[in-house]
Amino acid sequence: MKQTMRMALLVVLVMLGGNAEAQKQKKVQTFKVSKVIDLPADDLWAVVGDDYGRIAYSHPKIIASDYINGTLKAGEGAERVCYFNEKQTQFLKEKMVNYSPETMSFTNTVFQAGKFPVDPQYTRANYQVKDLGNGTSEFSFDMKYRTKPAFMGAMAKGKFKKLIQDYFIAVEHHVKTGEEVTKENFKKIKKQYAKERREKELTSIAAAFN
Numbered sequence: 001m002k003q004t005m006r007m008a009l010l011v012v013l014v015m016l017g018g019n020a021e022a023q024k025q026k027k028v029q030t031f032k033v034s035k036v037i038d039l040p041a042d043d044l045w046a047v048v049g050d051d052y053g054r055i056a057y058s059h060p061k062i063i064a065s066d067y068i069n070g071t072l073k074a075g076e077g078a079e080r081v082c083y084f085n086e087k088q089t090q091f092l093k094e095k096m097v098n099y100s101p102e103t104m105s106f107t108n109t110v111f112q113a114g115k116f117p118v119d120p121q122y123t124r125a126n127y128q129v130k131d132l133g134n135g136t137s138e139f140s141f142d143m144k145y146r147t148k149p150a151f152m153g154a155m156a157k158g159k160f161k162k163l164i165q166d167y168f169i170a171v172e173h174h175v176k177t178g179e180e181v182t183k184e185n186f187k188k189i190k191k192q193y194a195k196e197r198r199e200k201e202l203t204s205i206a207a208a209f210n
Contacts, residue, residue, distance in 0.1 A: 034140035041131035122146035
């Protein structure tokens with residue numbers, strides 16, 4: 001009888017543990033966005049991958065960034081800090097892992113989040129640049145994250161995706177022009193990008209009818 005009771009208790013504990021783990025997994029949010037850019041893959045990777053510590057130059061929300069903890073350049077284990085406000089109270093400390101210049105990809109992990117409601121243990125993103133030939137490339141961003149509190153995760157997804165889509169525009173502009181992207185000039189950059197995209201679409205439509 002005692003052995004039967006122990007077995008029953010063990011089964012219950014395993015089931016509860018499994019349910020707890022399932023609940024934990026449900027709180028992890030994921031999304032992937034990508035963009036085809038009229039730039040050679042090598043040029044894009046030079047900014048996204050090789051210039052890892054200077055992401056502030058090509059990100060519309062990051063006002064300053066730098067390598068930290070002895071890191072001098074991009075590579076496996078490289079670390080950077082990204083500041084989102086002048087007081088430097090809103091920041092993310094990140095590490096580059098799975099670094100592969102051959103495939104132009106890496107995983108960006110968060111190990112400290114100052115005043116950001118994300119759980120570093122479950123927050124990471126895969127960056128990849130693919131060569132599409134003819135001077136074009138595809139930049140993809142595949143993110144997994146978990147918020148604190150967890151219920152904010154689904155609500156934050158739309159904002160996170162929009163931020164990365166803006167980042168794509170900023171990267172494209174920075175690579176093409178060399179201009180540093182800031183909070184102040186990004187609105188103008190985005191407006192100009194939207195205008196050029198509309199003109200390109202109209203040209204394509206006109207060509208289809210000729």
